[in-house]
Every structure is written in structure tokens, then in C-alpha cells.
Amino acid sequence: xxxxxxxxxxxxxxxxxxxxxxxxxxxxxxxxxxxxxxxxxxxxxxxxxxxxxxxxxxxxxxxxxxxxxxxxxxxxxxxxxxxxxxxxxxxxxxxxxxxxxxxxxxxxxxx
Amino acid sequence: xxxxxxxxxxxxxxxxxxxxxxxxxxxxxxxxxxxxxxxxxxxxxxxxxxxxxxxxxxxxxxxxxxxxxxxxxxxxxxxxxxxxxxxxxxxxxxxxxxxxxxxxxxxxxx
Numbered sequence: 001x002x003x004x005x006x007x008x009x010x011x012x013x014x015x016x017x018x019x020x021x022x023x024x025x026x027x028x029x030x031x032x033x034x035x036x037x038x039x040x041x042x043x044x045x046x047x048x049x050x051x052x053x054x055x056x057x058x059x060x061x062x063x064x065x066x067x068x069x070x071x072x073x074x075x076x077x078x079x080x081x082x083x084x085x086x087x088x089x090x091x092x093x094x095x096x097x098x099x100x101x102x103x104x105x106x107x108x109x110x111x
Numbered sequence: 112x113x114x115x116x117x118x119x120x121x122x123x124x125x126x127x128x129x130x131x132x133x134x135x136x137x138x139x140x141x142x143x144x145x146x147x148x149x150x151x152x153x154x155x156x157x158x159x160x161x162x163x164x165x166x167x168x169x170x171x172x173x174x175x176x177x178x179x180x181x182x183x184x185x186x187x188x189x190x191x192x193x194x195x196x197x198x199x200x201x202x203x204x205x206x207x208x209x210x211x212x213x214x215x216x217x218x219x220x221x
Contacts, residue, residue, distance in 0.1 A: 006153075009151070032208065034208075034209070034210075036212075041215075042214060042215070043115075043201050043203075043212030043213055043214050043215050044154070044201070044212045045212065046209050046210070046211075049208065049209075089153065089154065098144065098156060098159055098169070099205075099210055101153050101154040102153060103151065103152065103153035104153045104154075
């Protein structure tokens with residue numbers, strides 16, 4: 001049972017464009033929704049996270065949008081740069097429970 | 112503060128061999144976990160621990176053993192390696208919110 005569904009599997013964007021990655025979850029007990037960024041040969045690193053008491057969180061060019069009623073959240077990367085090319089994972093957890101990850105999105109930003 | 116460290120970085124095994132992947136963290140986190148990453152499969156949880164002496168199974172535990180004798184260390188043991196265990200393995204430790212990953216071990220089983 002996949003508790004967090006992530007799409008698309010891969011994404012190609014031109015430099016300066018907007019990258020959008022979507023995730024949907026099933027467990028209404030989830031209360032923490034992080035996004036991780038992974039460069040080739042490296043471990044994933046926390047990029048940005050949100051809790052369901054807010055609908056949006058922005059850090060620089062990265063924004064999480066959260067829709068509690070639809071049980072969906074998304075990552076928006078504004079003004080995408082070639083250096084943003086990486087694999088992005090959404091995840092979710094509730095309380096002290098383990099993080100559940102989406103299957104990842106490989107983002108390529110063309111110069 | 113080294114964060115989460117893993118050794119070795121690369122390993123090649125023959126089918127049936129055993130080995131231990133080492134993981135250590137210096138952040139005094141109670142929660143540690145092991146994932147494997149395969150193309151198109153994302154990060155799948157193998158085993159996790161909520162503190163010294165306490166471990167539990169994740170999504171794909173078969174073929175792997177863990178123990179947690181100290182807060183710092185969380186080794187992953189492959190008792191009899193199989194080609195299906197060829198993967199990249201990540202150890203992670205977690206405080207209340209953020210989970211920190213190690214740099215990974217790339218394992219090939221021939």
C-alpha cells in the first residue's frame with residue numbers, strides 16, 4: 001500500500017521556468033510533510049517542510065502548497081536553474097511515526 | 112559534528128557472503144533507520160530503531176538484520192547476500208522533525 005503518491009516520475013523544465021511536483025497522501029493522521037532533494041551520489045537532504053496548519057510555505061525560490069481537504073501537497077520551484085537538477089522526494093509522517101516517502105521525481109533543468 | 116556517517120562507500124559481494132554496513136551518528140538522535148534506494152522504487156524502509164535496544168521492521172526487512180546497542184550506532188547486517196540486494200543503502204537519524212541521511216553505501220551482489 002503506497003501511502004504517498006508522487007508525480008510526475010520525471011520532469012524537464014527550461015531555465016527560468018516553474019517546476020511543479022505533486023504528492024497525494026491517504027493517512028489523515030499525517031501532520032508533517034517534508035520535501036527532500038537528492039543530487040547524484042549523495043544522500044537526500046531536507047529542502048523544505050510544512051505542517052497542515054498553514055496552506056503555503058515559501059523559502060526562497062521553493063514553495064510548498066498544501067491542500068488539507070484534498071490531501072495533496074506540491075512543491076513549486078520558481079525560476080528553475082540547472083543547479084536545481086536533482087531527484088525530489090516528498091514524504092509524510094504523523095507524530096513520532098516513521099516517514100513515508102513518495103517514489104521520487106527526477107528534475108532536469110535545461111540551460 | 113560529522114552528522115551521519117556510513118562505511119563502506121562501495122562494496123562488491125558474491126552471492127552467499129555476509130557483511131555489515133556501518134552507520135553512526137553524533138547528534139544524539141534516538142530514531143535511526145535504514146533505507147534502500149532502487150531505480151523507480153524511491154526510498155524503502157528496511158529496519159528502524161526508536162532507541163538503544165529497540166528495533167522494528169520496515170517495509171522490506173527480509174534478508175537483513177539490525178541491532179542497536181548504543182544511541183550512536185545502527186549497523187545493518189546481510190547474512191547471506193543475494194543479487195536482489197544490489198542497491199544503494201542509506202542510513203538516517205531523526206530528531207522530532209528533520210531526518211538526516213548519510214552519504215550511502217553502493218552494494219553490488221554478484
